[in-house]
Amino acid sequence: MAEKQGLVDSAKSIIRELNRRGFSAYMVGGYVRDRLLGRAVKDIDIATSATPDQVVALFPHTAATGVKHGTVTVIMDGQGFEVTTFRSEAGYSDLRRPDQVRFITDLTEDLSRRDFTINAMAMDADEALYDPFHGMEDLRTATLRCVGDPKRRFSEDALRMLRCVRFAAEYKLEIEKTTWHALVHNRHKLAHIAMERVQMELARIVAGSDPARGAKLLAASGLLAHTKTALPVLFHPNVVAEADSLLSLIPLFHESAHKWAFMLIALRIDANDGGKLLKSLKFAKHMQHRTLALVRLHEWMANELSRLSARSDDFPSSLQNIWRAGCVRFSPASMSVWLDLMNLAAHASGKLPGELSAEIFAALYGQAFVLRKRMPVAAPADLSVNGSDLLRITARSPGPWLGKLLDKLYEEVIYERVPNDRERLCQRALELIRDGADT
Ligand code: ATP
Ligand code: MG
Numbered sequence: 001m002a003e004k005q006g007l008v009d010s011a012k013s014i015i016r017e018l019n020r021r022g023f024s025a026y027m028v029g030g031y032v033r034d035r036l037l038g039r040a041v042k043d044i045d046i047a048t049s050a051t052p053d054q055v056v057a058l059f060p061h062t063a064a065t066g067v068k069h070g071t072v073t074v075i076m077d078g079q080g081f082e083v084t085t086f087r088s089e090a091g092y093s094d095l096r097r098p099d100q101v102r103f104i105t106d107l108t109e110d111l112s113r114r115d116f117t118i119n120a121m122a123m124d125a126d127e128a129l130y131d132p133f134h135g136m137e138d139l140r141t142a143t144l145r146c147v148g149d150p151k152r153r154f155s156e157d158a159l160r161m162l163r164c165v166r167f168a169a170e171y172k173l174e175i176e177k178t179t180w181h182a183l184v185h186n187r188h189k190l191a192h193i194a195m196e197r198v199q200m201e202l203a204r205i206v207a208g209s210d211p212a213r214g215a216k217l218l219a220a221s222g223l224l225a226h227t228k229t230a231l232p233v234l235f236h237p238n239v240v241a242e243a244d245s246l247l248s249l250i251p252l253f254h255e256s257a258h259k260w261a262f263m264l265i266a267l268r269i270d271a272n273d274g275g276k277l278l279k280s281l282k283f284a285k286h287m288q289h290r291t292l293a294l295v296r297l298h299e300w301m302a303n304e305l306s307r308l309s310a311r312s313d314d315f316p317s318s319l320q321n322i323w324r325a326g327c328v329r330f331s332p333a334s335m336s337v338w339l340d341l342m343n344l345a346a347h348a349s350g351k352l353p354g355e356l357s358a359e360i361f362a363a364l365y366g367q368a369f370v371l372r373k374r375m376p377v378a379a380p381a382d383l384s385v386n387g388s389d390l391l392r393i394t395a396r397s398p399g400p401w402l403g404k405l406l407d408k409l410y411e412e413v414i415y416e417r418v419p420n421d422r423e424r425l426c427q428r429a430l431e432l433i434r435d436g437a438d439t
Pocket of ligand 2: 030
């Protein structure tokens with residue numbers, strides 16, 4: 001908290017310095033909104049009547065971050081603050097960016113170009129609130145409303161429609177009626193927005209405090225059917241309604257790949273469609289891989305487990321075998337991640353995604369609980385022998401046999417037929433070669 005207070009103090013000293021030179025300056029946007037809601041402060045944006053040149057001239061440490069749009073970063077007490085000149089915007093022929101940005105000196109006009117009333121408030125260095133569009137009242141009644149005519153605002157910049165869903169979900173706001181109607185009316189304009197930007201907003205909805213609500217709003221609006229690159233259906237109203245209790249668990253997971261994998265599984269999107277979706281949204285490759293690996297693992301496990309009967313005599317050993325086979329196929333580490341995600345889902349909502357039976361999963365969890373504790377490796381790299389060891393002891397030249405032999409040894413360790421010990425593994429390797437297991 002002390003550090004955050006430091007942040008506010010530094011912002012105020014920038015504002016006071018600007019005021020001393022005859023400029024007006026305010027804390028604006030997200031900071032004011034979050035402050036009024038008692039939320040944690042992330043950063044503080046400042047708006048001022050001073051031009052970028054004047055801001056640069058006033059402060060010893062600045063960086064010209066976005067001068068064309070009027071933004072200069074001022075470094076104060078070791079922290080960066082974006083100081084942006086009041087501006088008005090016009091043009092929006094690409095439905096994304098204004099053709100013209102004009103620097104102005106009037107705060108209210110600057111606030112009027114902002115998207116929602118709750119984002120269009122300003123605070124001066126004495127913490128007096130400037131709220132010409134009644135954002136405070138909308139916060140009090142939990143209402144999300146465009147500044148000005150919603151149809152025009154969404155037409156100017158189609159990304160605002162996704163921001164609308166994000167803010168409504170994140171801050172538990174009801175979207176005001178004309179704002180909502182304008183969003184639905186303009187949804188086809190989302191086609192003008194680059195997929196990277198769509199991805200960023202979606203990622204923030206999924207990473208946010210209430211992705212289940214975000215999913216419901218996206219389903220109800222039909223917004224995502226209108227992206228520039230067509231996406232496999234992500235949020236179908238019926239499926240979202242059915243998956244609601246599972247989707248509400250997403251905030252319990254920490255990693256975004258886990259959140260996305262769980263969401264895809266809950267929405268019954270298979271690895272094939274999931275792959276197309278993540279690719280079209282231009283997610284980073286590693287994020288695509290990590291997410292899809294988990295979806296595939298889930299599909300494989302759900303399929304294997306669906307063939308078991310809890311009544312059969314060999315049920316416990318079948319569970320163990322499936323667990324070990326999964327470890328060989330996907331790695332013990334990935335299996336553990338999956339097990340924990342599903343266990344959390346089972347405990348938190350009493351429900352499991354996909355075709356997974358709660359009874360069979362509970363039994364698997366019991367068996368795997370013991371097995372995974374004593375699992376000697378988490379991934380192939382943990383094996384105590386490597387390729388050069390095998391080349392040395394066999395005096396053979398490298399070839400496809402080498403990889404096969406390493407795979408086989410990995411499997412032997414996972415099935416606990418051999419300990420993860422270098423000597424023993426080398427010995428086992430020679431036996432396997434003798435028995436022809438490397439061919
Ligand atoms: P957060 O950082 O938590 O997303 P924020 O309100 O700070 O919330 P930013 O994207 O950082 O959001 O934008 C800062 C401010 O700039 C917003 O509060 C809003 O006033 C304005 N703004 C941002 N994007 C738009 C937009 N697309 N159209 C109109 N105004 C916008
Ligand atoms: Mg911000």
